[in-house]
Amino acid sequence: STARITIDRDFTVGEVPRRLFGSFVEHMGRCVYTGIFEPGHPSADERGFRRDVLELVRELGPTIVRYPGGNFVSGYNWEDGVGPVDERPTRIDGAWHTIETNAFGLHEFVEWAREADVEVMEAINLGTRGVDAARALVEYANHPAGTAWSDLRRENGAEDPFDIKVWCLGNELDGPWQIGHKTADEYGRLAQEAGKAMKLVDPSIELVAVGSSGSGMPTFGEWEYTVLGHVYDEVDYLSLHAYYQEHDGDAKSFLATAVDMDYFIESVISTADAVGAKRKSRKRINLSFDEWNVWYQTGLDTPDQPHNVGKQWRKHPRLIEDEYNVTDAVVVGTFLNSLLRHGDRVTIANQAQLVNVIAPIRSEEGGAAWRQSIFWPFARMSQLARGSILRTAVTSDRIDTAKYGDADAVDVSATWDEESGRLALFLANRGLDETADVSVKLGGFAASAITRAEVLTVPEGGDRFSSNTQDAERVGLTPLEGVSVEGSAVTLRLPALSWAVVEVA
Numbered sequence: 001s002t003a004r005i006t007i008d009r010d011f012t013v014g015e016v017p018r019r020l021f022g023s024f025v026e027h028m029g030r031c032v033y034t035g036i037f038e039p040g041h042p043s044a045d046e047r048g049f050r051r052d053v054l055e056l057v058r059e060l061g062p063t064i065v066r067y068p069g070g071n072f073v074s075g076y077n078w079e080d081g082v083g084p085v086d087e088r089p090t091r092i093d094g095a096w097h098t099i100e101t102n103a104f105g106l107h108e109f110v111e112w113a114r115e116a117d118v119e120v121m122e123a124i125n126l127g128t129r130g131v132d133a134a135r136a137l138v139e140y141a142n143h144p145a146g147t148a149w150s151d152l153r154r155e156n157g158a159e160d161p162f163d164i165k166v167w168c169l170g171n172e173l174d175g176p177w178q179i180g181h182k183t184a185d186e187y188g189r190l191a192q193e194a195g196k197a198m199k200l201v202d203p204s205i206e207l208v209a210v211g212s213s214g215s216g217m218p219t220f221g222e223w224e225y226t227v228l229g230h231v232y233d234e235v236d237y238l239s240l241h242a243y244y245q246e247h248d249g250d251a252k253s254f255l256a257t258a259v260d261m262d263y264f265i266e267s268v269i270s271t272a273d274a275v276g277a278k279r280k281s282r283k284r285i286n287l288s289f290d291e292w293n294v295w296y297q298t299g300l301d302t303p304d305q306p307h308n309v310g311k312q313w314r315k316h317p318r319l320i321e322d323e324y325n326v327t328d329a330v331v332v333g334t335f336l337n338s339l340l341r342h343g344d345r346v347t348i349a350n351q352a353q354l355v356n357v358i359a360p361i362r363s364e365e366g367g368a369a370w371r372q373s374i375f376w377p378f379a380r381m382s383q384l385a386r387g388s389i390l391r392t393a394v395t396s397d398r399i400d401t402a403k404y405g406d407a408d409a410v411d412v413s414a415t416w417d418e419e420s421g422r423l424a425l426f427l428a429n430r431g432l433d434e435t436a437d438v439s440v441k442l443g444g445f446a447a448s449a450i451t452r453a454e455v456l457t458v459p460e461g462g463d464r465f466s467s468n469t470q471d472a473e474r475v476g477l478t479p480l481e482g483v484s485v486e487g488s489a490v491t492l493r494l495p496a497l498s499w500a501v502v503e504v505a
């Protein structure tokens with residue numbers, strides 16, 4: 001296939017919101033326990049943080065990490081996770097049918113986040129709890145000293161406030177599966193009052209209201225409109241969640257699912273702006289896409305599926321440890337493109353999750369840590385998408401899909417970093433069998449050199465289902481040969497089913 005892309009230095013979407021490269025750590029399965037935290041592991045530091053996992057996290061480069069859930073947070077008492085570890089209660093976690101020891105809690109996460117060089121994004125429980133627990137947590141975390149909650153934090157070892165800026169007002173409360181599931185009006189009022197009380201404690205915080213758990217939810221649209229009707233003045237962001245998978249071998253549709261992500265984002269922007277217009281408000285609500293990824297939710301009957309795990313009460317059982325392949329990595333690349341293209345309004349996004357649970361990083365108890373295929377598009381985009389997001393005009397051959405109609409064979413996003421003088425192109429070829437010849441016209445750039453050209457595609461001797469294991473990381477980046485730059489034109493050839501990054505200086 002062929003694709004022509006035109007970009008111009010003066011045609012920008014806005015600055016790259018660095019929080020777009022966020023991730024998510026939930027008390028779920030083995031994300032915390034035997035993921036980021038495993039006292040006794042050969043690589044663990046004195047606090048039990050796995051250094052091998054930390055190293056991979058730094059290489060992946062998330063900027064902000066959401067914690068502690070997820071469905072987990074809707075039944076969680078944050079107080080259980082602070083204070084002397086041996087005095088913390090062991091509880092049942094109903095969301096994941098798990099025994100929670102509370103050996104890891106807020107202080108541990110804040111310290112881990114410092115080690116990993118990421119910002120903390122904290123979710124509060126609006127499932128079983130309310131205004132009082134929410135404002136107490138903000139006071140505990142962010143108030144300097146001299147009050148009961150802030151002094152308790154200091155007694156518990158943290159002299160300085162945690163200074164957590166971004167707070168999620170609950171999780172997926174539109175979902176019937178959620179502990180404390182609510183109607184939009186019930187949630188909207190509670191979130192408004194909790195948010196108000198939290199900002200009275202610390203006016204500098206930023207608040208995320210719960211949006212829909214997916215664009216397929218029966219309440220999608222109505223939920224956003226009603227909730228924002230209550231919280232418009234209190235909150236800064238509205239959340240979106242989406243998980244996608246390949247169904248019945250329909251790889252063409254799967255590879256085009258970012259079309260649905262585009263639709264979802266644009267629908268939520270329209271709804272938020274409609275509420276703003278009705279209120280005659282100049283304020284704009286931004287979007288926090290705080291759970292997104294590929295997740296094989298149907299068609300699997302492996303022991304790590306929640307319906308199989310749910311029969312016994314166990315500590316950190318294996319849960320949804322999806323093994324990602326080449327196709328998944330290309331799709332993840334297109335999700336990141338979609339998020340970046342909408343970076344003027346989607347200003348926070350979190351891939352779910354960070355380690356083991358539908359994650360780019362895997363680890364074994366007492367054993368190795370390794371990168372999944374989906375690690376690579378995230379790592380490179382987090383590293384290189386800096387400066388301004390460029391608008392892209394794309395004329396590409398189209399691929400006909402059963403689910404999403406026609407989609408561009410070549411998907412792209414681009415950034416320009418004035419400071420380093422680098423232009424980065426992130427490209428995906430959705431064609432399963434065809435290479436793609438791509439020409440990029442650069443307006444307003446005096447490009448003279450290709451400083452990076454890498455591609456992720458089907459490895460030698462493998463196929464589109466090839467994946468990585470702890471013994472062999474077969475799917476990764478290799479040099480993309482034959483990229484040329486001449487004056488204002490870059491030309492390149494993408495292999496069939498591939499994701500690539502090209503950087504020009």
Ligand code: AHR
Binds near residue numbers: 291
């Ligand atoms: O990320 C896994 C789960 O997916 C989260 O706990 C929940 O918020 C979503 O349904």
